[in-house]
């Protein structure tokens with residue numbers, strides 16, 4: 001069994017529906033109480049509330065009062081209310097079944113039709129008829145159906161809810177038929193054979209009761225269509241009652257004209273067809289206009305949405321490109337030394353690892369040289385850090401110029417630099433090292449002459465890139481020890 005979920009529909013609509021339910025209960029209950037009171041006090045005026053010559057029977061009035069109570073109890077969710085509703089619905093079903101049994105078997109069970117009132121009013125009734133104190137067979141069937149519907153609605157289950165609604169539809173249809181019968185004077189529509197006819201007041205009460213039952217928990221099941229906020233919901237809410245009322249009224253007016261001998265039958269039918277065509281066309285055009293407007297709005301909204309999507313996609317694409325560029329810049333920044341503009345130690349380590357792998361795999365020569373500024377501490381102490389920074393930047397520029405594009409000059413840290421020379425044997429690397437040393441020494445320095453010491457090492461049987469750097473460092477150490485401004489290589 002599917003349990004109903006507790007949705008939160010529009011509260012404004014809920015308030016409106018609670019109000020309508022209360023009004024409906026009053027509309028069913030008040031006339032029924034008056035009719036029942038009329039029967040009990042033998043007041044023909046009250047019992048014959050509707051001036052048609054056919055009264056709502058006392059049992060029917062009683063059943064309608066019970067139905068109203070059951071209806072109003074749908075406003076509370078207490079288990080006790082649910083129990084009372086089930087008991088009331090069972091009474092309604094029983095009343096209907098017992099009456100139907102009496103009609104079918106032709107018997108007159110004691111204390112059933114005379115349960116609430118004796119027959120005095122009926123006996124005085126000029127239109128007296130067989131079983132005239134008994135509710136009509138149609139009422140009996142309708143009370144069975146409505147009682148069943150109330151009983152099922154107390155279960156609040158999705159499938160049962162729809163079933164409860166479906167069984168009230170025949171009640172509405174037959175009651176409308178009865179009203180049409182009264183309006184147009186078609187006896188066969190409200191009275192079957194010699195049976196007791198259904199009174200117009202009962203027909204109205206059945207319509208009110210059944211419509212109210214159909215709208216219980218309307219936000220669930222197929223009745224959602226009637227209480228929704230869509231154009232379809234608004235259409236069905238207005239169009240359906242309008243259609244029923246308008247066409248019944250047109251028919252009635254045409255009929256009355258004929259009865260008053262303003263025109264004959266042919267004219268009545270022609271008028272009816274003309275007015276029906278005219279009004280149906282008006283209704284269709286009115287609704288088509290509303291739908292057309294809605295469709296245009298929808299198309300415009302869709303177009304705007306598509307444009308928005310295209311703009312959004314362009315924006316995302318632009319932002320992605322910007323982000324990509326930013327990432328590349330960040331990546332470059334993270335690999336660059338800010339003072340000299342050379343690659344930093346991180347970039348050096350990445351590249352050395354790569355070149356070392358390539359060189360060992362293809363047995364290519366690979367040389368690394370470490371360059372250190374001589375007595376830089378003293379330089380800093382004498383001329384200050386800022387001048388020292390300037391010297392480092394200039395040494396960096398000299399190194400960058402001295403190497404090929406396939407080589408990589410990096411700032412190793414502090415005043416120490418390193419150059420990776422791929423595919424370069426020691427014989428080719430040494431002239432470069434000497435050139436660098438000379439260029440630094442020959443440079444026109446502002447403060448004082450600056451020199452560098454260079455240690456060179458070539459890849460040999462080194463197991464790791466670190467060992468190669470360590471060899472270059474050893475050579476550099478020896479260059480320092482040999483008096484600085486020297487190039488020393490380690491084989």
Ligand SMILES: Nc1nc2c(ncn2[C@@H]2O[C@H](COP(=O)(O)OP(=O)(O)OP(=O)(O)O)[C@@H](O)[C@H]2O)c(=O)[nH]1
Nearest residue numbers: 372373374375376377378380385386388389414415
């Ligand atoms: N201006 C400046 N100085 C730095 C920077 N990085 C390191 N130094 C300085 O470089 C000096 C390096 O000194 P040491 O390692 O003793 O070596 P040195 O004085 O060059 O002597 P040798 O290398 O033996 O010739 C230290 O005083 C550091 O403060 C930097 O980015 N800018």
